[in-house]
Amino acid sequence: MNIIEIKNLSRTYGDEVKTYALINASFSIQKGEFVAIMGPSGSGKSTLMHVLGLLDRATSGTYLFENRDVSTLNDNELAVLRNEEIGFVFQAFNLLPRTTVFKNVALPLIYARDKSEGNKRVRDILEKVNLSHRLGYLTNQISGGEKQRVAIARALINNPSVVFADEPTGNLDSKSGVQVIEILQKLNDEGHTIILVTHETETAECADRVINIVDGKIVSDKRVKSKKRVSANDLIK
């Protein structure tokens, strides 16, 4: 089953002088896939992720998310989808400052329709990313690797079908980076669709499939021949 299906998707900026950030992109991603979107900086990979993550709208082309044409959805419907079906992990973690780990993870619950067993869900998920002992810590009291694991926990709290990770290892030391990739791989094993945006080949090779994008165009879309499995002891950089 395709969770994401795009056809001739373009995103331009500006009215008179148009800048193309994404040009005629077409591909589909199946449920349960681990896809890396790769490209140098400025290639349009972030734009692609924003459009796929329903943070931004394409200028032309069609985008079916879980077989729904997103161009027919209004802002509130997109917000509900982001809340329930999509989890984001950002390079800069984007945690709320001066707020506890627990509250950061619980943040999407504020906007969720199903808030049942919220506290239990937060605890379970923090357990999963090995952060149970940091529950009451403020986000400025924990390390970078821990921060990114908090962000992953936050992305998972509403049990989304897709997790978008935008350069999740970019601000981390290599060891913490490996931990993050390991968690993403585990999540993928559990059935979550993962879309990883990166500019590092080594990181991209931890996925099942790599989509290369250069100057807004998709230049290649290949399966990874030998997917790299990482564990906390490995170094991938």
Next chain:
Amino acid sequence: MNNIISSLELALNAFKSNKTRTALAILGVTIGISSIIIVFSAGEGIKSLLADQVESFGADVVQAEIKIPSSKKGYAGERQSAMSLLQGAQVTTMKSDDLKDILELPNVADAYGLFMTQEQITYRGEIENTIVWATSASFIDIDQAGVDEGRFFSDAENRSLAQVIVLGSGIKEKLFGDSDPIDRTIRVRNVRFRVIGVMEERGSIMTFNFDDMIYVPVRTLQKRVVGVDYFVNILAKLHNMDFVDETMEEMRGIMRENHNINPPDEIRESIFDTGKDDFRIVSMVEALEAFDQMYSTITLVLLAIVAISLIVGGVGVMNVMYVIVNERTPEIGLRKAVGAKNNDIMLQFLVESVLITLIGGVVGTVIGILISWGVTVGATSAGFSWNFAIPIEAFVTALLFSVVFGIAFGLYPARKAALMDPIEALQHNK
């Protein structure tokens, strides 16, 4: 609901992180709201003061006072009269015939004529300048004044031009201290008067300090001291206030007839349309109403000024909200990314600005109450009958203003936050 609670929590966190800024924003609102409370409370205080003064004069009293006739009508006429009075013109037409005729009116229970003058009085070489309040004996009943020592003069003494005097409590204190003044002799312009009583302390009423006056029979003063035969006021106590307008009209008729004044051709619509009259009839109720109206106007003007200060405070809140929204732009982006709708963001920041103005409102209310209470203590110890009361409207207005201002001045910043593009917001400051 959950949403509001978490917004509140967030707002409090945000406040804690920048105490000075929040405190300053709150201060602006505090000043405005405490002013509202003070204006309302002062209104109650002034009303109680006026009510007390009218009470001590008697609400069922109507008075005729002298007035310089003018050729103009209405307000212009009033002004002309006042100007002539200032230039030293004197009206000498209000006489004992008027008093006698007024006393015969069916609705008039009692009345007295008043002559007032400033005289030098001497006692054992000590000289005092004082107001002489010369009336008939009915004064003590109509004004509900009391005698502390001795007695007030009688009607017979007034008729027989008896040289007797009753002292105000203040002047007695000045001249005699603790010693007994009864039967001592005081000179008023070299005419000897025998002290027969001392008045109870009465305080100031409408700028007159009744304790520093001396009281003598009006006929004695007219014939033996000043050498005139007119009054400056006639005060009449009525049986039934339901007919106050009719009685006032009757008094006007009597006095016009006695003074040979033809009524104006037009129908008079207000007490000001009495241009040619050399007197003016006013009731205490009317005076109170005039004061009340005047005070209502003042209150409105004060509230308008307060509203300006609140707007200034509100602009401060708005400014702070813009800074907060700008500072928390990445957070707004994140919230949108995890599913916050525009309305959720809007609500969050509105809750925050309303919280600022509400805290300002509560603190302002407390400060306003404290200041009003301080004013009451001050006024009471200065001898005014000033009630401490804060009407419920004050609280309602204060609360309403705080919430409305929070929403009004938080709206634009909150809207700005709500309409932010999630991606731009996420990448803010990067």
